[in-house]
Structures are given as structure tokens and as C-alpha cells.
Amino acid sequence: MALITFTKRGIYCKQGDFYVDPWWPVDYAVTTHGHSDHVRFGNKYYLCHTLTKPIIKRRISEDLNVETLNYGESIVRNGVNISFFPAGHIIGSAQVRLEYKGEVCVISGDYKIEDDGISDVFEPVKCHSFVSESTFGLPVYKWQKQDVVFNNIKNWVNDNVHQQKTSVLIAYSLGKAQRLIKNLAGDVPIYVHNSIANLNEVIIKAGVNLPETIRITPETTKDQLQKGIVIVPPAMRDSRWIKTLSHPVTGICSGWMQVRAHRRWQSADAGFALSDHADWPGLMEAITATGAEKVYVTHGFTAAFSRFLNDSGIESSEVTTKFGQEDDEENKVDLEDIQNQNSEIKNQKAE
């Protein structure tokens, strides 16, 4: 019998009686990482990586019952051995390895191969079956080394500063924001939106070494922001607040920016192809390294990617999940935070 089945509630391990990243409430939810399409409210117990715990408590609720594991550690549940390995997607993201009577299955959640300088680097794990995302599962998606992309971003920022423009980078508050902060930190001060600052606090408290940033408050002047880098979550993109800045220019950092059509679609001033998901060669490399006999392909270009694997001699099937739905998480935000901050700014201005 297979170690996992795909049910209405999510990926289920019958032998161990638990779910991985379920989308409906269950008793025991093994959690790959803190993005909201992978971890939801209402489960009785959560098992996640040590660094994910404060994140989901901050994002979902302080009252969650959360058990944790470090990478390489394991626990046994109803005879199924559960262990975590780095997925390289965001801080605390884990591949979940399940072992039962010699049968090994790895659920990778979201992952990328490249070292982003802030998440633990993806580690291939040998297994019989492997669950893989396919967000960028087409061969046109091949990332440049992140140093190249960050150099482009830095040049863009420097040009903007000289031309009296304000550089506004759009990045989702968990993951991309911290990656930008870590790699752009230097001479130009980084100003972050409340929702990002709040998460940063949690992450720093958990022991992650994150460069210093400045929280944007109503006292922050336009002039300060013009000379710095402003990072805000996607929901702020079309906000009035951005329009009040001094000559704002927006830059989007996302894998979709690889393609001109998407860049135009987003109607941002600049697009930088920087993703926390594996590119095509990355997906192929990861899957080959697992030695898996069977690959389940979830969210993304599932049909094309799965067909390619089958044609290449790796048995594969498409699985419908609620991961990465419509809006990829590069669009996800803490709406509440934004509303709070917006009303805060309004109130202060009224005073």
C-alpha cells in the first residue's frame, strides 16, 4: 500500500494517520512551510520546522499547538518515521520524509535548488516516491545566478537614487522580503512596510541573522525613502501611499518576470526574474537526485511537467491540490496588517 493518498482534505498518510499541508482542518498537520496555501487555521496539532513555528504562530494564531523538528531530526507517529530536510524555499521550509517498513516517500512542498543566502540549502533525499511542485515546470524558465539578478537590482536602485526617483520593490512579506533584505543590504538603507517589519522581528527573535532595516512609520520622510530601498507587499502595489512618494518606480521580483508578457501584464516599471521556486533545470536535478520511482506533480505546469517526466522514463502523475492556487504566493499578503497600517497612517495624518 502506498504511503500517501491524495484526499479532499489534502495529502494523507494512512499508516501514520496524519496529513501533510492539509487545506481542511485535521487532527495532525505536518507542515512544510509557513505560506498560507500550505498551512491553514483549524488543525488540532501542527508539526513543523523549529523556525516555522514562530512564523505560523504570528501569522495564524498564538494558540496553535505546535511541535517542532530541526533538519535531520525525526519522530515516529503510529510507526511512521517523519523527518525534515531543507527545501531551500524560504526560512524554515522543509521537505517531509516519511518512512514505513522500508518504504520512503518525500513531500517537498515548495523548493528551490539555489542557495539564496538566507534559507538552509535544499538537500536531495533518496526516496521511492517524491511529491514535487511544478510552478515553473517549463523549459523557458531558467534562472540566472542570483548574484547577477541582485546586481541588476542594485544598479536599478542606484540609477533611481541619482534620478531623484524612489525605488519601491514589491515582495511578499514572508520569504522574498527577507531574501531581498539579506542580499541588498549595504550602503543604501532599506525601509520596510509594517507587515514585513513584524515578520522580521519574529524571524530575528528565532535566531536568524537578518540585516538591519527601518520600519516605515508616518514620521518617515519622503526624502529618506527616496534615498533608500522601499520594500512593500503586493497588496500595497496600487495603493495611494505609493503614489504619494517622490517619483516612485516599482520593481517586481518574481520568477514570472522571466517572460516579457508577464512583465507587461504586471505593469510595473521593472521586473526582475528572482524566484523562490526551482526553475526547469532545478526541478529536473532535484527529481533525478531523489532516485524516485514515482513522482507526483502538484501545483504549476502539472500536465506538461508530468508528461515530460513520463516520456523521460520517470513514472509520474498529476495531482490536483490547493497549493499555489491562481495567485501564486508571490501575490500573498497579510491583508490585515496593511489595513492596519493604512488606517494608522491616515489617523496620524489627521492629527
Add this chain to the structure above:
Amino acid sequence: MKRFAQLIQQLELSNKTNDKIAALVNYFNQADNKDKVWVIALFTGKKPKRPIKSALLKYWAIEITETPEWLFSESYSNVGDLSETIALLLPPAENTSDYQLHKWIEDLHDLEGKDDETKKAFILNAWNTLENQERFIFNKLISGNFRIGVSNKMLVNALAKQSSLDSAQIMHSIMGKWDPYEITFTELINGIHVNTDNSWPYPFCLAYALENEPSTLGDIKEWQAEWKWDGIRGQIVKRNGELFIWSRGEELVTEQFPELHFLIDVLPDGVVLDGEILAVQDKNVLSFSTLQQRLNRKTINKKQLEDAPIGFFVYDILEYETNDFREQPLSERRKILEQVIGNLDESPVVLSPVVNCNSWEELAELRQTSRSINSEGIMLKKLSSHYHSGRKRGDWWKWKVNPYTVDAVMIYAQKGSGRRANFFTDYTFAVRDGENLVTIAKAYSGLTDKEIKEVNSFVTKNAIEKFGPVRTVKPELVFEIAFEGIAESKRHKAGLALRFPRILRWRKDKKADEINTLEDLRQLLASTFIND
């Protein structure tokens, strides 16, 4: 090539016209003169010689990347552009080169007549020499258009700024007939070629849609009101015994309209007329669907000439006795025009009438009758206005009648192409016919990006069936569809077809059982048919 690639990148890095013009000026200050000629050619839609079929490019890319053909197609449908798909699929180039844009174009030109092996070797070497962005441009030279948000006007403004020449003159020059392989940059922007060319038309003067009440335009006595005709805007040029008919798409269409060829004997030399090509019978304008039978045909038979006779309603005169008259006020131009056209009584060339009115209210009432004479509404032109190049706010306004509308439900959705490649943006709409729904129109424009995302999410969740790229969806979303006309059609199941349908708005307040019926449309068809 590197400098041109940089220009393209800069043009894409901003949505703002001023930034784009600055990037263009910068480019024209720095680039090689021969390259500049080609950039102007490419941005105005002139294509270099293309000795290689794009199918071959695709085939070679598939071969060297070992990509299965179906996967190439999947990638292409996601990227939405062949040149870009190939550029992205190829492995990183191993070499670099400072070879200039015009040199690449000349080399491509020299490939003409060579065998496929030579061509292939050239292309593979180029791919292995060019960076991603350059490669994309290179592929575009062979197989595509440069549609990158640079309008002719923007280009001309940049050239005027860089050269300190008059922008109207430059517009003239680049709109004329010239060969980018032969002409120099200085010759081009100084318009050496245009004076010797009999055919060249002037840039059309275009109007903005009137958004406010016409009373905000001041005294009606300062304005000339005309009917706005729904045909093909055109210019008729008669110089040195030759006649040319240009359409607004800067296309020479002389051969398509033999009914107008008699003008060669009637018009004096050195005359350019602006007007509308229409289907005309006994000096009355027929519907656009009649005109349509005559468009884009290589040959015309007798029946078509009889069924859809062509005429020309003249609006304006731009050149008279070989003099450029565009700086004259409209009132003066009109006088001359009446002299020139006045004696063409029995012909299908008609002086487009002025609508005489003493008040805006009176005009507003007349406007409501537009449809009965197959007009789209009223044009308002200031009597003192010059004939501008392109669109300029203030002097000319179009005041169209409201379009026809119908409430219809969405039943199919399909992913778009280009920038909309990943969203369901092309929708098919139906009205009710008894118990059934019958398709009446396909439309893909009119929603905001936000609404498209919302509809996209509905389609993803409510897809019933999948036919290739098409999804059948639950008939639930109601849209108000605007259209300009209605005609009988044997090709459509509904027995009728809408002209220029587009989404006016999303009727979130309406349910699918509140939409229009096919009978409603049949009645509308019957009422417009009489007017023909």
C-alpha cells in the same frame, strides 16, 4: 546589437512616455547612424529581408535543445511570442560580439538564396554569440514585429528633440517611401526622399473622444459639425498624373477601389484629400458590413462591385496646387475643398456634409438620428483649426452615439496571448433562445486587470469541460456587451453577427436568467436592415 538591446530594455523598464522618449533620445545621440535608420524602420513596421522561415527557426531550436515539439508548443503558449520562446529555451551563449545591428541585418540579407545548411550554420552561430535579450531581437528581425509600446508619434518626438528639426516634417519623412538598406540617417530625417515621391500621404489628423458636455467647448459658431462615418479613413493623393489611395493603416489600397480611379482624370495635380472610404449608393452611406465585403480582397468580381459599391466622403483638403494647406484654418480649407469637389455631381465622391446647427441642444438632437443614416455620431472640428499630425487634444473631437448593448452570459473562456498568455481573457458570450443559449459574440477587451483576474479565478473554479485551450464554464457571469452594428450571417449559429463587440461592463447585479434573448437581437437586425 548590444546598444539596441539596451534601448529595448530601457523602453521596457518604464511605463512613462517621458522616460521612453529620454531613452530614445539617448539612443539616437549615441548609436551608429546606420543602426539608427534600422531602428526607425523597425519601430515603424518596416521589415528587413527575411531569408529564413520562422518554422525553420523553431525547428532548429527544437533540434539543438532536444525539446519535444509538444513541450515547445506548451512553452510558446505560455510565453506568447515565438522569438522570445526560442531565446529563452536556448542554452546560454558561449561567445559575445560587438557586431552592430545593421551588420546583422546585412548578413541576413546576404543569406538570400543560400542553402538551408548555410543558413542554419549562420543562425546557430548567432544564437551562440548573442545574449538573451539580443537573441530575442535577432529572432524578431527574422520572424516578428517590434511592438514594444513606441508609437510613431513618440519616435518622431524623440527624433525632433535629438535633431532639433520640426516634428511634423520628420513624421512626413518617416511615413514616406524609403529603403532602409539605401538611405542614410541624415537623408531620412531631412526628408530628402519625400519630395521626389509622388505618393506620400500626410499623417492623419485624429480626434479624441468627447468626454464632457459639448457646451464646454464654447460657442457653437466656432465649430464645424460633420457626421462621423464608419468606414475606412483614407487619403487620396493626385500628383504628376498619378493617383494613390492610402488607408489610415498607412497602406496603399489604390487597386482595391476601382470606383475611385476616375479621379485621376478629374482632380487637378497636387491635390491631397482626406475622407472616408464607404459603401455608397446614390450618395447614401450603406452599413459597414456591406463595406466589409470589399475589404482585404486580392481580386474583385463583378458581383462584389454591384453588391457593395464604393464611394468616398471627403472631409478635408491637405494639399492644393502642390502647396501644403495644413496650416490654413479649417474654414479656408473647406472653401477650397468645395471648389475642388463641387463639380463631381454624378460620382460616388461626395463632399461630406456639414451639419448646420444654431445650438448644442439642436445638435444633440440631430446626433440621435445618426444611426438612421449609418453614421456613428458627430465630429466637431474647430473652424480655426490646423490639420494636425496625429492626435492632439482640443481642436477635433468625436462625439459618437452610444453603442448598441446587449446583456449576455459567458459560456466559454480561452487564455489570451502575449501579455495575457496566462489568464483566461478571451470570452464567448451567449443570449437566450427559448431553453437554449446561443453564441452571439466573442470579446476580449473591456475589463480591468483586476476584473480579468477575478473572472480568471471564476473560470478556473467553474470549468465544466476542456477542449484544448478552451474551457466551457457555468453560465453565470453576465456582461453588458457593446457593439457598433448587427448583420445577418450564415456562418453563425445565431443567424446574425455583431460588429466590433466588446465588454462594456461586468453586470454583477444581474443573473443569467435576466439576459437578452435572440429575439431581441432579431428585432434590432430588422430595424437596421430597413435603413440600408
